[in-house]
Amino acid sequence: MSWNQAVELVIAAVSLGSTYALLALGLVIVFGILRLINFAYGEFLMIGGYAMVALQGIAPGVPWGARAMLSVGVVIGTALVLERVAFRPVRASHGPPINLLLTSFACSTILQSLAMVLISPRSKGIQYPSVISAEIAFGPLRIAALDIVALVVSGLSLLGLVILLRKTFLGVCLRAAADDFTMTRLLGVRANRVIATAFAISGGLAGVGGILYFARIGLVRPDIGLGPVIIAFFASVVGGMESLGGALIGGFVLSFLTIGLQAVLPASALEYRDAFMFLIVIAILLFRPQGLMPGRQALESR
Amino acid sequence: MLILEDIQAGYGSVVALRGVSIRVEDGEMVGLIGPNGAGKTTVISTIAGLLKPMRGQIRFAGQELVGRSPEDIVRMGIGMVPEGRRIFPGLTVGENLRLGAAIRRDHSEIRRDIGEMCQRFPVLGRRFHSGAGKLSGGEQQQLAIARALMCRPRLLMLDEPSLGLAPTLVETMFDLIVGLREAGVTILLVEQNVAKTLEIVDRAYLLGLGQIVAEGPPRELADIVDIQRAYLGGKPD
């Protein structure tokens, strides 16, 4: 492999990793506070995709950027509705934590099935500005415009998130809730508001991450969410489910593994690429159950 | 100010408190002492709204507390320094303090209070921007108390503030608590350190196996505790 090819691959991996990191962050935000792995997260992306499809049908005159932002809003709304209607009542019934997991599974099924019944089980195409598929030359290197856009968008989103978490009072509340949820309640911070906010942020990240994710495949299906949620899940796990920096690390580890294995594996073993990747993930979990983020203690048995 | 009447509370099928009645008057410092497992933390948890009692009433300044959420109870003027301090390690000292005033909206006053806390507890001022997890045990305890004071509570509950502190620090801690009382805060102090507690409180309750075994001024209780030690051998804590 030539030097140029290697650099191009690295750039592709970094861009993909930034998208994965966004997705992982959306999952970790909710996990950090509720200790809940939201399996319906993939369906957040699906809804974003269908919102794009609906908008391009209803309002083709509206600029693409506005449509994209509206679809992110739809995802945030969905996340809030789900929290209020499904998760909050189950939480309030004080059952074992596994009930919340099952709730997220149930929501995932409900949303997917609703899409199948009300829309269609078949794929629908999502329009993107044609500039996305262009390739730009930087000297001897050829880089996809999509990669640059993805990096910029992810970077800005991440910046926004960091500002929210570090510089606002809301962010302080969220971080405190992730440390010790009960204690924040004992200081008067309303539990329901914190959780709703976390879901909203999760929805926002899913919406933006979804737009970047769909840019690579161009279509949406009811079951499209499974891929992203698995990626987000494993990226979070590798990074350490409790930390946002960890989600970042996890996203990049996964993207580098994906692209690296793709480039390095012999053709016969290529189909097993994903299997290898997950085996490596399990190995990481076994050696460092707290994830790769430095300075973290192992998750206690919950 | 605070009245518990015949409280029965527990966890699932385990009944931890069987008919506990306590009162704390305005401006008093009341102690709640007893051995491990007697139910002291359960009393605090029930008042704070973390636990719903199976029976009984709790009134604070005339208002019923039972059934209210912890968030509401804080807003009524009850602050708490829980067992084990429970400061937020991922936040800075300053952020911890700011969070203490979560229920308040008067921002300039909040800033003033934070400044005041840093004066009262100089170590907090020095470490204002450090992560709270990096503080020592004694420093964290001060942070926990300062944080609880940030909401300007009418009643402050402290759950075993001396736990895990080195003996020299224990002395400082109790001086601190006396200082709080002199500043006019009503205090309910839960402790295992019987001797030191009886030195500073106005009145105390002795809790044993979920029931109030004795109550009264420190001198009376000290006698009872001595008798207990004589009969049962060993210290009650």
Place this chain on the structure above:
Amino acid sequence: MKSAIALPIRRILWLRPALVLAVILVVITAGIDLYDNVLLERILIGLFVSVVLVVGLQTFTGNSGLVSFGHVSFMAIGAYAAVLVIMPPEQKAYTLPRLTGFLTEIGLPFIPGMLLAALATAILAAVIGFPLMRLSGSAATMATFALLIITHIVLRNAEDYTRGTRTMYGLLPYTTLWMGLLWAVLAIVAGFVFKESKVGLMLRATREHPEAAAASGVNVVAVRWVAFTVSAFISAVGGALYAHFITSISPETMFMHTTFLTVAMLIIGGMENVSGAVVGAVVMTVLFEGLRAIEIWISTFRTAGGTAAGFTEVCLGVAMIVLMVLRPRGLMMGKELNWPRWLDRAVGGQSAGGEVDLR
């Protein structure tokens, strides 16, 4: 009664809930067999397969408190392994043409083949479980999820053995009504025996208070590992039964959807004991089939060639959430099924009619 009869009967008393469940299932089976309705029979067989799967999951998750998403992978492995040893060689020649080795030559009868496959799966689970059981609660759950996905990928790609993503057709319908009943009852008994065994009791101690249990000398990792292996065996049996009931399998049919349903059955019924697992399977099956019937009826009204496909899942999901809110500990709420007290007194004079639930 102090005669020698009392002692063996006391032993049986200990198995009360399992007996109650078994008797109920036998009665239902006999009834449906006599009624002779093919659809009902198929529903019942499906229920029996579900019972085996949910009891398998319960044996691990219910007793240890560790959520496992990986047990359907044992179902899948058991299913494919069973097919590989049971399918007659002539059939294998054209179904799995690239298969090599001794597998091409054997074609065991159903039960030995199934048990062999389950044993192989259990051994695999023992090997995998060894490092996995040392992980803490959340990490273990994530690892089992990873296991589910890895198994799925491997099965999808091992085309020589599994036909890859393509469906494997033409499996012989060994799982009849009474075969299904037999293994459902055996699974229930096994689950119950495990729960009440020494290992089971130690494991359940770790469920609520792991540190206290460890301090009392319980080897937490070891008891979890045993439960993991045993539950994998049961799940594999379920997989083999499934394969020879539906008579066609593919990796997709034993993946996320099945995991969701199995976990749902366990939680809805109550994960703390075997009765919960069985009740959950029954309730969900009834709900599912009822909703499905309604969906089909609705489809006859929908114009423009649409079915109401998806209606069942939506209603099922909503029903699950409602049930969880109403009964957070599951329908059984931690109590085992039991027989009436007069039977207790008639048989052996044990005064307590109910089981002390250790939760």
